[in-house]
Amino acid sequence: MAEHRVLGKSVLRQDAVDKVTGAALFVDDIQFGPTLLHAKILRSPHPHARIISIDTAEAAKVPGVKAIVTGRDCRHYIGLYLADRTVYASDKVRFVGEPVAGVAADSIEAANAAVKLIKVAYEPLPGVFDPVSGARGREGLVHETPAAGDLWWQGLSCIKTKSPGALLHENLGEYQCAPFIHPVPGTNISNHFKLRKGDIDRGFAAADVIVENVYTLPHIQHSQIEPHSAVAHVDRAGKVTLWASSQSPNAVRKLIATAFELPMNKIRVITPYVGGGFGGKAGVTCEALVVPLAMRLPGYHVKLTLTREEVFQATFVRQGLVARLKTGADKTGRLVAMEAELFWDGGAYTEYGVNITRSGGYCSSGPYEIPNIKTDSYCVYTNHPVGGPMRGFGMPEIHWGIEQQMDIIAEKLGLDPLAFRRMNALREGSLGAFGGPMEGATLADTIDAVAAKCGWGAPVPPASAPHKVRGRGMACMYKAPSMPPNAQSSAILKLNEDGTVHVLTTAMEIGQGSLTALAQIAAEELGVAVDKVVVTLPDTDYTPYEWQTVASRISYSAGNAVLAAARDAKAQLLAVAAQVLAIPAAELVIEDGQVFPPANPARRLAVSDIAMGYLLPEGAIGGPVIGRGSFIPAGITGLDKDTGQGDKPAAFWTYGTQVADIEVDTRTGEITVLKVTAAYEVGKVINPAMCKGQVQGGIVQGLGSALYEHLVLAEGKxxxxxxxxxxIPAATDTPEMDIILLETSPQADGPFGVKGIAEPTMVPTAPAIANAVYNAVGVRITDLPLSAEKVLAALKKKQARES
Amino acid sequence: MEVFFPRTLAELWPLKAANPESAVMAGGTDLLVRLRKTGERPPAIIALERLAELRRMSIEGGGLRIGAAVTIGELAASEIVRDALPALWQAAAALGSPPVRHGATVGGNMCTASPAGDTLPPLYVYGAAVAVAGAAGCRRLPIGDFILGPGRTSLAPGEIVTDIIVPLPTGGAFSAYYKVGKRRAMAIAVASLAVCIVRTADGAAGKVRLAWGSVGPTVISLPAVEAFLAGKRLAPDVLRQAGAMAAAAVLPIDDVRASAGYRRSLAGNLLLKLAALGDDEQEDGR
Known part of the structure; x- marks a missing residue:
C-alpha cells in the first residue's frame, strides 16, 4: 500500500485554536440583538397524570410576555423510530419534567414569572417505575414457556412499581414506526426484539456449567459541558431558521417538518460548535420547543438554553436495564448456550430508545460465538426520564452482565478468564448471534495485544497500604453502528481560486474531531496539504445531507462521502491537467498541490492553476471544480421478526479489550482505578492523537459509569x-492509561480501511472494574454503580458469611 | 438587587443597619448556589471580600488568628497552617476544587454551619474560638457554642464573624483530617474525621480530640470515645473498639449521597487510620 502523506498523522485539530482560546462560538454565545426573546418551559411535576385544563390567562398578563404555547398548538406525533411523542404534552404527562407549556418573553425574569402563573389541573395516575413490572403489568409479557422459576426479579432493589397495571401509551398500536421495530399494542412494551439461534434446550443440555445471574444498571446522563440550547427565527415568509446545539441537523429538520407540517426547504438548521454530544443531542431534543413560539412571533429570535437541572430531567438519559443472563459452557470451555431476558427502562417516550433495545438484542451474545441463543429484549415504557442514545447504544449495558458472566464461568471451569474469552472469541467467518458470518472479527488480536502490554498473568504488585487490596480484571467488547440499513452521508468539495479547499458536510463536530478527520481524508485523496482544507460546520441550507452524527459512523460514512467527493474533484483536475500537459490523466498524480507525471516531475501544474479551469490558446477548458460524494452502506439486511436471524445487520464491527488495575480500600469501600490498558482494532487510524483521545475519554466516561454515576429517581422524580x-470523574480520578491501536483488519468499504472507534471505548470499562473488584476482594457486584457504599456492604456480608 | 463592597468595618456597620434584610457574602460559593436553587432574592448583598481587616492571618498569644474573609486557598497555601495545624491544612486542600477554594472563605464555611463543612472538624479538635462583631461591639465564643445546628449559628442580626482564633497545639501533637467523598475532588464529605492527639513520652495517646463531619446535624464530638482512647496505645484492637463506640454514637441520616448505615461504618472505620500512628507513620489523608 502506498504510504500516506496525511492519514495516520497527528495533525493539529482544525478547531484547536478556537477552542483553547475561547473564541469558539456555541449556540448560546451567538448575539441576536434587540430581536432576542427568552423562552422558559413549564414542566410537569407529576410522573404520570392526565391534563384536565391549562389556564394561561394570568401568565399572559405579565409585562414582557410575547407568546405562550401548549400541547393544543402542536398535536403531531414525532419520533425517530417510533412516533410516540408530541412537542408539548397534550392529554397526559408521562414524566417529571415533561414540557407542558412554553413562554417567550423579553427577559428571562418575565418568562419565569409567567411560567409560574400558568395554572394546570392534573389528575394524577398510577405510575410505572421499573421495566419488569411495566412489562408484566396488564399481562404485558406473553411468555412462550412460562418457567417455574419465573419470579427471579422479585426482591431486586430496582423493582419499585407499587401497583402494576398502569398503561402509559393507550394508542401504541396507532403510532407509526420503522419496519424493524415491533411494539406490542395494549401493553407498555414498545419494542419486543426476539432472537432464536440454534436449539436452546439442546444447548443447555450439553452444558457442564450453567451460570445464571441478574445484572442491573441505573439511568445515567451524558453530562455534556454545554447544556442544550436552541434559537428559532421565523421570517415573514414563514421560513424557520434554527440555531441548535445538535448532533443531527438533518434529523432535527425532518422531525420539525413532520411536527409542524412544513416543507424541508422552509427549515434551515445551523449548528455551530457543540460542546459535547455523546448521543444526548441526537434526534430532536429541545429544538422543537422554541419553534411554535417563534411561529407566533415572526421576526424575533426565540432562545431556550436549558439549565443543568433541565438537562438531567428533560433531555435523553441512558436507559436503565434489568438483564437476566443464563450462560452455559461445556467442560472444555466452549460456550454452548445463552438465554437473555433484557428489560430496558425506556422511560416515558421511546421514539429513539426502541432501536437501542434492538441492538442490545442482536448483540446479546457479546463478542463470542455461541451456537444456541434465545434472547427477548423488551423496550418498556416507564414514568421515568426519556431514555435515548448514549455512547455505546446498548453495548455498555449488555456487556456489563455478559463480561461478568464470562469471568464467573471461567472461574467455575478453572480457566484463565483471558484464555477462556480468547477460545470463544468471534473469528473471521464465525456465525454471529444473528446467524450470519462475521467479517473482520479481530477480538483475539485485541486480547493478545492487551495481554502482552499489561503483562497478564504476572503477579499483582502489593497494595499501597495494609488495608488496601489490589486486583486486576478484564473485559472485551464488540459494537456495530446502530442505524437504519440505509443511513446516508454526502459531501461537496469545492476548490477555491488559490487551490485551497472547502469541504461541505452536515457531519457534526461534537468534540470528537470530525472536522480534522474529514479534512485528512480529503487532503490525502486530493493530494493537497491538510492545512489547505477547511471542513465547514453544518448549515442545512448549504451543506449536503447527513443522517446523524451518531453510531461511531462519521469517519466511516461521512468519510466515504468525502473520499468520493475528493475522487470526483481529483478526476476533474486531472482531466484538465491532462489536456494542458498533453499527458494522459492516468499517468498523472497530485501531490502537495502539484499535478505532474512521476516519470517527469518537472512538467507540472499547480492545483491552483486549474482549480477554476484553464485558458488554453484555443479557449478555456474545465471550470470551477466541485466534487460530489454520496455514500449509502451496501448489503445491510433486515432480521427476521420471529428469530432475529439474518445475514448482515450492520456495516462493520469494532472489537476491543480492556484490563483494569484497581485498589480497594477495605475500610471505606472506595475503589481507586490505577491503570487501564486498552486495545482496539480500528482498521485504519486517521489521526493517532485524536484516536487515543477518544479511547482516553471513553475510559474515563466508562469509569464514571462504573464508580459514580446514577440518576437517583424517587417515584420518577x-x-x-x-x-x-x-x-462524573474529575481529573484526580483519571487513571494511567496504556492504549494500543491495531490496524489488523482494514474495513473493506471504509475509507482507507477505517472502522468506528468513538463509542466502543467506554463499553468494557465498567465490567473490567467489576471483575477487578472480584479479583481483589472476592465480592461480585451486579448492580451499577460500584459505589464505595455497595463495596463496603458486600465486604461486610462476605466477612459475616465467612466467620 | 444592590451589592455593596465595604472596605472597612466602619463602612460596614451603617450598611448593615441600612439594609437589615441583606445577605452577607464571604466568597459566595454557598450563598450564590443557594440563591439560584431556592430563587430567594435578598434586597441587597454585602460582600466582605474587600475588607482588609478580615483578610489577615497573624500569630497572637499562642494562637493563629485567621480573618473571616481569608480564602480556603490562602489557608492551603499557608506554611504556618501546614506546619502547625495540619488537620486544618488537609481540610483546606480537600475542600471543593481550586476555583472554589479561591472564592470560599473560612468565615463562610463557619457561617454556613453545614455538618459537611470541611474546615469545621479540624477547628473543633483544635478548640477554635469564633470572634463575632457588631456595631455594638465584639464577643468571642467557642466554636461548639457558635454553631447551633445545621445552617444555624448564634450570630445575632447585625453581627458578622470577624476572625477564627485557633490555639496552636503543643509540640509533638499529631493532627490530621480524613475525608470520604463521592469522588476524589470537588465532592461533599460523606463522612469525615479530624483528630488531634498529644502523645505521652511512652508513645501512648495522651490528650485525644476527635470530631466527625457529615454524621450528624452538626460536627459531632464524642467525649466518651476520646476518654476511652486517652492513655492507651492506639493498637488496632483498641481502635476497633473505639470505632464501634463511635459508629453507635453518631447521628447520621440517609440522603442521596449515602445511607446512614454507611456513614456509621465510616465513622468507626476512619478511626482505624490512627493505627499507623504507632509506627510514627502518618497515612495519607484518604
Missing part, C-alpha cells in the same frame, strides 16, 4: 439533577 450530587 430525579433527586440529584445537578453536579453537586451527580458525580
Amino acid at each position: 430525579p433527586l440529584n439533577s445537578d453536579f453537586v450530587d451527580y458525580k
